Amino acid sequence: MTNTALLVIDVQMAFVHRDAAGAVRSCPEASQNIGMLLSAARANGLPVIHVHHHSLEENSAFRAELSGSDVQPFAAPQNDEAVYVKHVNSSFIGTSLETDLRDAGIERLILCGGTANHCVETTTRMAGNLGFDAVYVSDAVWAYNADGIDGSVIPADTVHAVSMANLHGEFATVMNTETVLEQL
16 A cells, blocks of 8 residues: 555543543444554554544533543654644545645555544545545544434434444445455
8 A cells, every 4th residue: 555644543541531420422443453554554654643632622522622632542653753733524625635635656555443324424525636645544433422403313323333334335345354454
């Protein structure tokens, strides 16, 4: 996978806090899979790019001054790995990510992190629209239960599955961690 980078999105403590509070989430193995992707990318000399969310919303657990914005230790940037800070769902809005990727000759992005239907999906959609070959790693993302507009609860696994269906074949190729690791 030449001209490929791993993009690790929003693997931050706010999600650990949310999980500890009892939130129902999909894909409990996502963190382990992200760790394997990080190890493989580093071992194969692929660029690893981290994106951290620092919300400007008053009540957000991702505000820069709160512990929720801290990176989960297993996903901490190493050495000179690039780090981008965003304030909205897309990693491309308000950052130099697109320009920096193009300047580095990166054509393919492997995307993982939190959450499947928010920042990872939004970034993946934009990556596809911008002409990058996007790979959305199905078991290295997760989703939470969502509130339906009718007041119903949409199960986390359903939210996750719909996110994959939204992306596959139109904005990205959806693959699991094992397949991505085999290709590295």
